[in-house]
Amino acid sequence: MKTKEIARDLVRDDLANSKPASNLAFNEEVKALIKSGRKISHFGFGLSPFPVPKCMVDCVKEFAHANEYLAIAGIPELREEIVKFHERYDNISLNVDNFVMGPGSKQLIYLVMTTFKGDIILPAPAWVTYAPQIRLAGKEPRIIQTDRESGWKLTPHSLEEAAVLCGSRWKLLIHTNPGNPSGTCYTHEELEALSAVCRRRSIIVLSDEIYARLTFSRDHASMVQHYPEGTILTTGFSKWASAGGWRLGYAHFPDRLQELFSAVKSASSHTHSCAPAPMQYGVAKALREFPHELDQYMNNCAKILQAVSNFCHRELSSVGVVSCKSEAGYYFITDFEVVRNGLLARKKKADGEVMSKSMLEEADVALMPAASFLRPADELISRFCFVCFDGAKGLEALESSSSSVVLDDDFVRQYCPPVVKGVENLKKWVKMNTE
Numbered sequence: 001m002k003t004k005e006i007a008r009d010l011v012r013d014d015l016a017n018s019k020p021a022s023n024l025a026f027n028e029e030v031k032a033l034i035k036s037g038r039k040i041s042h043f044g045f046g047l048s049p050f051p052v053p054k055c056m057v058d059c060v061k062e063f064a065h066a067n068e069y070l071a072i073a074g075i076p077e078l079r080e081e082i083v084k085f086h087e088r089y090d091n092i093s094l095n096v097d098n099f100v101m102g103p104g105s106k107q108l109i110y111l112v113m114t115t116f117k118g119d120i121i122l123p124a125p126a127w128v129t130y131a132p133q134i135r136l137a138g139k140e141p142r143i144i145q146t147d148r149e150s151g152w153k154l155t156p157h158s159l160e161e162a163a164v165l166c167g168s169r170w171k172l173l174i175h176t177n178p179g180n181p182s183g184t185c186y187t188h189e190e191l192e193a194l195s196a197v198c199r200r201r202s203i204i205v206l207s208d209e210i211y212a213r214l215t216f217s218r219d220h221a222s223m224v225q226h227y228p229e230g231t232i233l234t235t236g237f238s239k240w241a242s243a244g245g246w247r248l249g250y251a252h253f254p255d256r257l258q259e260l261f262s263a264v265k266s267a268s269s270h271t272h273s274c275a276p277a278p279m280q281y282g283v284a285k286a287l288r289e290f291p292h293e294l295d296q297y298m299n300n301c302a303k304i305l306q307a308v309s310n311f312c313h314r315e316l317s318s319v320g321v322v323s324c325k326s327e328a329g330y331y332f333i334t335d336f337e338v339v340r341n342g343l344l345a346r347k348k349k350a351d352g353e354v355m356s357k358s359m360l361e362e363a364d365v366a367l368m369p370a371a372s373f374l375r376p377a378d379e380l381i382s383r384f385c386f387v388c389f390d391g392a393k394g395l396e397a398l399e400s401s402s403s404s405v406v407l408d409d410d411f412v413r414q415y416c417p418p419v420v421k422g423v424e425n426l427k428k429w430v431k432m433n434t435e
């Protein structure tokens with residue numbers, strides 16, 4: 001290569017225009033603005049507002065010295081605890097020998113997509129990462145749109161229609177339950193109906209249940225209960241244990257998918273080698289020795305999230321922003337159609353980009369546009385992440401006197417002021433565009 005030559009044409013044609021994960025890139029942009037002194041309410045990024053449970057931190061500290069490469073399946077003591085964990089919470093029996101452990105479930109989801117041979121069906125709105133991962137794997141997602149009336153959930157009818165159009169014998173359905181970005185949950189009846197289509201149409205399900213333990217009703221319905229033979233379960237500790245940066249997640253395969261399981265194990269060993277050793281030993285110990293503390297922790301987190309979510313939903317509804325209530329996790333989908341005419345009048349254009357930009361400039365509120373979630377670019381919907389607060393104090397208040405704390409609006413105002421402020425700003429901005 002010549003000294004001053006800038007090398008071009010190095011990237012696969014289908015990836016030539018690829019960008020970093022839009023949520024992470026957006027987060028970096030907003031963080032830079034905050035660093036420059038702007039007071040921005042960041043409703044665009046879903047990071048746990050809570051600290052990692054203390055018992056887990058203490059356990060992981062004990063194993064900071066663990067420096068060996070581990071088996072790709074994960075250490076047996078962690079897998080055994082995970083099996084018990086899912087038995088207790090989801091009433092499902094996982095096979096201790098059918099796990100792959102990864103640096104987050106994201107990596108494992110990608111490896112399933114890349115090793116799988118057939119079409120990949122992706123309901124939208126979808127988490128920002130799936131479609132880029134599918135493209136990275138050299139495939140094109142078959143996108144099925146859902147709607148607000150169904151709670152942004154996939155219906156058996158649309159799944160059947162999509163499956164019929166697929167050319168491959170086997171299909172892989174990416175199923176996010178609880179939903180990101182929707183925050184809604186499937187019922188047992190809905191999962192049963194989807195399972196029937198999957199059996200009929202040779203559809204394998206990758207059930208991403210990473211938000212399961214943050215279901216507000218505390219009653220998560222897992223796809224594994226309904227379609228055990230065809231469901232790959234992926235989840236981890238990033239959400240319920242607030243340990244995203246620890247990078248520990250896992251995938252569990254049913255016996256009948258041994259071939260795909262072996263391919264993913266092999267791909268894992270050739271890419272990430274193993275999941276981080278201190279986290280595996282530490283989390284195994286915490287699950288084994290502190291189940292009650294962890295149970296209380298996740299209950300309290302879910303209670304706070306529900307209170308904040310209800311507050312935001314009600315406040316935004318009061319100015320005409322339409323949304324399905326969140327049932328789990330950190331999000332719900334907001335529809336700002338009410339501001340369309342106002343935006344058109346002021347900005348001469350009304351689409352997701354214009355709305356997002358205008359909110360950031362005029363209301364100091366960060367929300368990602370609809371296209372990031374595979375919705376039409378002119379839609380004024382967005383994912384509202386209500387987690388831009390420091391959850392440590394609220395959690396402490398609940399832990400110290402859980403029976404006497406009422407999780408009402410006063411609680412939200414006292415413990416989550418950045419959310420309250422941001423919602424106020426957003427309401428003013430909506431009014432400015434509707435009056």
Ligand SMILES: Cc1ncc(COP(=O)(O)O)c(C=O)c1O
Pocket residue numbers: 046103104105106107127176180208210235236237238244247248249
């Ligand atoms: C729906 C969904 N699946 C998977 C992940 C990835 O989680 P992990 O930290 O286990 O890679 C996330 C994280 O944002 C997510 O929102």
